[in-house]
Amino acid sequence: MANASRTRAGGPLSRLLILAILQVNFIASGLEPDFLYPLENVTIAQGRDATFTCVVNNLGGYRVSGDSATARVAWIKADTKAILAIHEHVITNNARLSVTHNDYNTWTLNIRGVKREDRGQYMCQVNTDPMKMQTAYLEVVIPPDIVYEETSGDMMVPEGGSAKLVCKARGYPPPRIVWRREDGGDLISRGGPQGKTKVTSLEGEIVNLTKVTRSEMGAYLCIAANGVPPSVSKRIMLHVHFHPLVQVPNQLVGAPTGTDVALQCHVEASPKAINYWTRENGEMIITNDKYQMSEINSSAYSVQMRLVVKSIQDGDMGGYKCISKNSIGDAEGTIRLYKMELPYLKSRGEDAETNYVETNDVRSSLQGPLREGGHRAEDADSGGRPSPAASYRIAPHAIFLISALAFAC
Template identity: 85%
Template sequence: MATHAQGGPLARLLVLAVLHVNFIALGLEPDFLYPLENVTIAQGRDAMFTCVVNNLGGYRVAWIKADTKAILAIHEHVITNNARLSVTHNDYNTWTLNIRGVKREDRGQYMCQVNTDPMKMQTAFLEVVIPPDIIYEETSGDMMVPEGGSAKLVCKARGYPPPKIVWRREDGGDIISRGGPQGKTKVTSLEGEIVNLTKVTRSEMGAYLCIAANGVPPSVSKRIMLHVHFHPLVQVPNQLVGAPTGTDVTLQCHVEASPKAINYWTRENGEMIISNDKYQMTEINSSAYSVQMRLVIRNIQRSDLGGYKCISKNSIGDAEGNIRLYEMELPNRKRDDDDRDYSIEETNDVRSSLQGPLREGGPRDEDAGFLGGGGPATGAAPALTVSATFLITTLALATC
């Protein structure tokens, strides 16, 4: 056993030689069992090529970089000075070339070769892909333009295959293109490294996303903020506001401005209003450039009536809106007064209707008095006089 151990390498060579002679005698030559497969790998990951050879005998397997003709390894011995390369053998018929941490320069044609005469070989291609990466020094940053001006957005990226650039608005709005052969067009996405925006309006203000993708994950993007500057614009929904005294009322103004404006309220005489128990001022953002101003006036008194101004100022200009506050009666109070008036009128009507029968209905007081009844009612004397005269005249005519 010791002699066998000491002669191990020699014995192995003898076995290989015998096998080689036997393969030649039998007419068996090395043959590739499977084709060498192409490999596509992302930069930085590990790649491998597997070569399966039957009937190798005493021949050798070599790995060669075909495009540079550089010998990489023979059998399990790496020849090239590259620590990232290694070859493994399963002691039967499979040889594997391993490339750790693939780099772009590793891309190319690889050959598994057997030193027969003529030589036998098979090749495969190593494709090294690189995820996209934004080239920040060549890509636009946040920018500011006046309303009506132009903006040029640029985005560049590297990677392999070369990345495709797509633009979108972060808020999902349209990208507006003007001046092209089709005139004004609106699209939700735009392809290309450059986006030209002309006659920019405030509605185009916002974040634009430059997205680079080449099929190799992950995709990357950069956010570019477009600021559109314009002087303030104030809109007043209700310029005339009525409220009863003793109640609370809210005055509102809508303001659009960029850059952000300073907003405040004053009385019509120029007196600035500050927040306290009487006044409460709030602002609600509607968009990147619009805000709703609100002024709540509590427990309105007659001294609170009159004009109010909402004022907005930024570095470009200023604007104001005017609101007039007047006193208004509560609807329920008015109904109470109407009801009271109606009751008075109804009472008068009832009294009138009740007075009629006292003068005109039933047996009349004057007749009762003439026939011996109770004394005549007050104010019935004229009626009695007429009745007596009528009876005397009748009797006289009858006598004649």
């Protein structure tokens, strides 16, 4: 029987009875409503949902100025004095607002998909006499966004000219803008008190580049951030235009007949140039069984031109030109290919006769400032033969090594 009493005491009817008894006690005691917890400020990103929670004790048994009606909780936008809701009923014409009540002491104001105009002070008010209320602030933050119509696009400047990079962004709080090179290179700042300095980043909406060099060509990133994720960025390509420049590492190249030899030129040009090879008589060289051409990009504006002449013969000797042309100008470099004669000597073997080659250092004999058709002048005696001190013997199979070195160079 005692167990049944305990079960009934824990049922729904018992809980309602307890609430009724408490309400009678509140009426008898005359306790006034009070706030159990302070209303907390809310900071929320635009587009997300915000909630304010108001906890009021002793509300159910309080009569307003002796009236039979109990006290009510109302939500008010304090800065505009607009009544949003009373108890569980939304008053304002805003479908994004709703109010919930847990049937005891907690009222919640819900704002779905907050907008910038929702920011401001909100009040939870109880219509006691005098009125009681507490307030909290709703701050609506906005992630950064690039204003593309006010931000620079890809641009072209002549070498030595100036470039003005502009990046505009909106958001709340106002975004901070930082500039960086996409390749991680340095930015050159020339406007400070220290004159020309190299930095990894620059801050501000505008970056002024003066006396621009080809090394400053590339992609620049403007990054906008205000502490509200995500940060955003825009890529701006800076093209620096200049006429071609051709550099020839080895202007004189020597090799024995029957070997392959590689000729090289380094070209810098912007905009992109048309590069090709010719013989000294102006005949254009095309890729075939005799010639193999290739280009290797070293950077955004530099290219390594390479021409391989296969199995060179006497008719292949002479001048070769590497030519580069773009819309601004043209340039060329000249390489002279000469026949390098390798004298053969008899071996000092016991029975068989084996030919050997007397030569200087193999690499220096193939490329460099050599005289045509022979060895370096300082290594030859009056008879045109290499001095013994400057020579050594190489077996015939070393000719293949010489060929390989000629091709590698």
